[in-house]
Amino acid sequence: MGSEESQKPKILLLGTIEHAHEAWRQIEAIAEVVKPVSTDRTSFLEECASGAFSSCLLAYRTFDSTSLTGPLDQTLISSLPPSIKYIIHVGAGYDAISIPACSARGIRVSNTPSAVDEATADCALFLLLGAMRNFNAGMTALRSGEWRGGSKEEVEKGEKKTVMPVLGRDPRGKTLGILGMGGIGKCLARKVAGAFGMRVKYLNRKRDVEGEGELRDSGVEVEWVGGTSESSDDEGKEGGNGFEEGLKRLLQESDVLSLNLPLNPQTRHIISHNEFALMKRGIVIINTARGAVMDESALVDALESGQVHSVGLDVYENEPEIHPGLLANPNVMLVPHMGTWTVETETKMEEWAISNVRMAIEEGRLRSIVPEQRGMQ
Numbered sequence: 001m002g003s004e005e006s007q008k009p010k011i012l013l014l015g016t017i018e019h020a021h022e023a024w025r026q027i028e029a030i031a032e033v034v035k036p037v038s039t040d041r042t043s044f045l046e047e048c049a050s051g052a053f054s055s056c057l058l059a060y061r062t063f064d065s066t067s068l069t070g071p072l073d074q075t076l077i078s079s080l081p082p083s084i085k086y087i088i089h090v091g092a093g094y095d096a097i098s099i100p101a102c103s104a105r106g107i108r109v110s111n112t113p114s115a116v117d118e119a120t121a122d123c124a125l126f127l128l129l130g131a132m133r134n135f136n137a138g139m140t141a142l143r144s145g146e147w148r149g150g151s152k153e154e155v156e157k158g159e160k161k162t163v164m165p166v167l168g169r170d171p172r173g174k175t176l177g178i179l180g181m182g183g184i185g186k187c188l189a190r191k192v193a194g195a196f197g198m199r200v201k202y203l204n205r206k207r208d209v210e211g212e213g214e215l216r217d218s219g220v221e222v223e224w225v226g227g228t229s230e231s232s233d234d235e236g237k238e239g240g241n242g243f244e245e246g247l248k249r250l251l252q253e254s255d256v257l258s259l260n261l262p263l264n265p266q267t268r269h270i271i272s273h274n275e276f277a278l279m280k281r282g283i284v285i286i287n288t289a290r291g292a293v294m295d296e297s298a299l300v301d302a303l304e305s306g307q308v309h310s311v312g313l314d315v316y317e318n319e320p321e322i323h324p325g326l327l328a329n330p331n332v333m334l335v336p337h338m339g340t341w342t343v344e345t346e347t348k349m350e351e352w353a354i355s356n357v358r359m360a361i362e363e364g365r366l367r368s369i370v371p372e373q374r375g376m377q
């Protein structure tokens with residue numbers, strides 16, 4: 001074994017393989033897997049400094065491995081051995097990884113786009129319906145014995161009064177605004193148009209003419225609200241007027257707003273006090289992207305004032321902490337970051353990431369390099 005083992009490239013495993021065991025076994029046949037022994041960021045950084053991972057070609061990391069390493073920020077990236085050329089992330093959102101720090105060291109990063117689309121869009125659909133129909137308020141009243149006043153005896157004795165949530169609203173005919181029309185947004189557009197008969201408007205930094213065509217081919221019309229020009233080159237550029245103008249329109253014209261954009265320095269708190277003020281009074285908001293794209297305390301204020309009627313959230317600004325103002329509000333439907341939490345999707349994500357590992361080892365490139373690094377491929 002000795003010499004054969006030593007010829008295999010080494011790969012660093014951050015997190016565990018939960019589902020795609022067969023695909024991982026095939027990786028073990030071509031690579032030597034190194035696992036950290038540390039249990040927190042401080043000891044992980046010490047382990048990096050000790051040379052324990054020297055000569056590792058890549059790091060495969062799960063979303064949960066952040067609890068070991070902390071964010072893959074400048075400090076952590078510069079602590080990795082220079083042999084590391086790839087970071088293979090299992091997940092669509094890679095905001096825990098500093099792409100500029102990786103690029104500066106020549107480290108290429110991949111994620112698992114499209115594998116997450118259906119399950120995350122399903123989760124958004126659940127939250128959308130739940131928030132529009134006030135299901136959380138109803139379920140909470142039921143569990144606390146307040147549904148139609150609790151038990152017959154209590155009502156007869158006058159000990160309980162009838163508590164029913166306010167009437168919900170039907171999605172049919174309403175406008176869903178999608179901020180960030182990527183794979184998940186398109187999947188959601190198809191589902192809400194088909195199942196609920198909603199109208200869909202969207203905004204991206206740049207108009208997705210091809211995506212609009214694909215949706216049209218499946219019978220779904222979506223309207224881009226970015227800027228006033230038809231040209232995708234002139235309008236919607238980062239920080240440009242087209243985008244600002246489009247965002248204003250999206251906020252003013254949506255009955256329901258779904259956040260489907262990645263978290264990065266440009267999108268952090270893209271929805272805050274000023275944006276809530278532009279929305280239709282009583283809007284419903286769904287967030288399955290990342291908590292910090294919305295200013296959580298501004299959201300709590302907007303809910304309390306009634307500017308926002310209800311929200312459906314899968315993600316939070318400081319996970320796993322949840323703002324107490326959200327927990328206390330029955331118009332807030334909360335799930336604990338479960339967008340991709342299905343056997344099929346988690347398996348697909350691991351298999352996708354493992355295919356990146358294989359490609360990095362065998363071909364020196366990645367199947368799905370993150371968009372910011374496309375020029376490095």
Ligand SMILES: O=CC(=O)O
Nearest residue numbers: 091092093116340
């Ligand atoms: O949140 C889930 C993901 O980014 O894949």
